[in-house]
Amino acid sequence: MKIILVFIFGIVFPSFAWAQHDHTGHMMHEEAVSVSQESSMKEVVSFYGQYPHTRESSGTSWQPDSSPMEGTYFKRGGWDIMLHGYVFGIYDNQGGKRGKDKTFSSSMFMLMADYKTSVGTFGFRNMLSLDPLMGKKGYPLLFQTGETYDGIHPLIDRQHPHDFFMEEALTYSLPLSAKSSLFGYFGLPGEPALGPPAFMHRFSAMDNPEAPLGHHWLDSTHITFGVITLGYVLDKFKVESSVFRGREPNQNRWDIESPKFDSYSGRITFNPDKNFSFQASYGYLDSPEQLEPNVNVGRTTISAMYNRDIKNGNWQTTFAWGRNNKLPGLATNAFLLESAINFMKSHTVFSRFEYVQKDELFVEDDPMAGKSYDVKKFTLGYIYDFLHLKEIDAGVGSSFDLHFISDALEEVYSNTPKSFMVFVRVKL
Numbered sequence: 001m002k003i004i005l006v007f008i009f010g011i012v013f014p015s016f017a018w019a020q021h022d023h024t025g026h027m028m029h030e031e032a033v034s035v036s037q038e039s040s041m042k043e044v045v046s047f048y049g050q051y052p053h054t055r056e057s058s059g060t061s062w063q064p065d066s067s068p069m070e071g072t073y074f075k076r077g078g079w080d081i082m083l084h085g086y087v088f089g090i091y092d093n094q095g096g097k098r099g100k101d102k103t104f105s106s107s108m109f110m111l112m113a114d115y116k117t118s119v120g121t122f123g124f125r126n127m128l129s130l131d132p133l134m135g136k137k138g139y140p141l142l143f144q145t146g147e148t149y150d151g152i153h154p155l156i157d158r159q160h161p162h163d164f165f166m167e168e169a170l171t172y173s174l175p176l177s178a179k180s181s182l183f184g185y186f187g188l189p190g191e192p193a194l195g196p197p198a199f200m201h202r203f204s205a206m207d208n209p210e211a212p213l214g215h216h217w218l219d220s221t222h223i224t225f226g227v228i229t230l231g232y233v234l235d236k237f238k239v240e241s242s243v244f245r246g247r248e249p250n251q252n253r254w255d256i257e258s259p260k261f262d263s264y265s266g267r268i269t270f271n272p273d274k275n276f277s278f279q280a281s282y283g284y285l286d287s288p289e290q291l292e293p294n295v296n297v298g299r300t301t302i303s304a305m306y307n308r309d310i311k312n313g314n315w316q317t318t319f320a321w322g323r324n325n326k327l328p329g330l331a332t333n334a335f336l337l338e339s340a341i342n343f344m345k346s347h348t349v350f351s352r353f354e355y356v357q358k359d360e361l362f363v364e365d366d367p368m369a370g371k372s373y374d375v376k377k378f379t380l381g382y383i384y385d386f387l388h389l390k391e392i393d394a395g396v397g398s399s400f401d402l403h404f405i406s407d408a409l410e411e412v413y414s415n416t417p418k419s420f421m422v423f424v425r426v427k428l
């Protein structure tokens with residue numbers, strides 16, 4: 001198994017170097033983009049329709065068109081190829097009685113390609129992560145819940161590692177007119193039409209090394225083993241529907257799990273102008289949690305993203321609400337408001353506020369189990385990119401969190417627990 005992985009990375013890594021890019025990305029980091037470069041960027045084909053490719057984010061989701069280009073684009077033999085990736089090295093210190101600390105790395109590597117023909121556009125999306133190297137218990141993150149590390153115990157106050165295979169998807173879109181198209185998406189794993197773009201793909205979140213506490217209310221389905229999506233794009237609108245496997249990935253993060261199509265979702269997305277994107281979605285998840293096999297979840301999400309292209313930088317803000325209705329069980333909500341601003345090329349300030357109702361902070365036999373507790377978390381962080389090589393940005397940063405919780409939780413966690421992270425980040 002390990003040999004196969006080394007082999008795959010042997011293919012992916014040299015291809016980063018091999019990107020001799022006739023057309024470079026990182027538009028926001030180029031002081032002046034030449035006219036020819038700009039027009040060649042416009043020629044980059046989108047996966048699902050005829051609109052600026054910067055509109056496309058994780059899976060089949062949309063973000064505002066004015067979002068900055070991440071990664072590198074180039075053409076090879078009729079294919080539009082995109083490479084993108086990042087590696088974080090993080091020291092994580094979670095405060096209070098339940099807090100732990102850890103040094104770890106999280107990462108993502110993406111290789112995407114599409115090919116336009118007279119009968120439509122064919123695409124291939126490949127995304128990998130070396131998160132499994134952090135171990136099955138992931139990293140300490142106060143009040144985080146969801147998934148398991150051994151098939152017996154839930155992860156509490158920890159964020160699960162992402163699977164090595166984050167997305168292996170094939171796409172096809174058929175133009176119907178100048179502004180409309182039909183598309184299909186098959187992923188193993190892939191991301192169904194549910195929720196906002198996954199957090200690591202949102203400009204407003206990507207320099208923040210922490211997963212949102214509302215991950216399992218909003219975008220946790222971004223790695224789903226078995227997804228089929230069909231959708232229709234009409235200019236500023238997209239409607240789509242998916243069938244997929246409801247069960248979240250298990251604790252074995254290196255493998256590809258067997259697909260199933262026991263769950264469904266639908267999403268409507270609207271990009272009224274280049275700076276806004278709105279979505280509303282609903283999903284029925286059949287038995288998502290391995291440790292609660294008899295519980296299904298009805299998930300509702302609504303989100304709004306606002307993006308502004310500013311001089312030598314970019315500013316993006318995301319609001320999202322997610323609701324999990326456990327069947328049978330409690331209905332809980334998560335609200336998220338996050339914003340990141342990059343200015344003078346090298347400075348990025350990011351913040352996130354979350355209000356989540358957490359019902360999985362205690363194991364079954366604990367007297368505090370079976371109830372939901374309100375958690376409010378505020379994060380502020382900064383990253384300074386000290387190096388801009390041709391395609392690579394390297395930065396150092398830190399983030400600081402404050403948690404506001406009820407008296408009952410303070411007994412367990414201590415008063416207003418504080419956490420921080422210090423990190424280095426390299427991105428393509």
Ligand SMILES: [Cu+2]
Pocket residue numbers: 162215219220222223
């Ligand atoms: Cu995730």
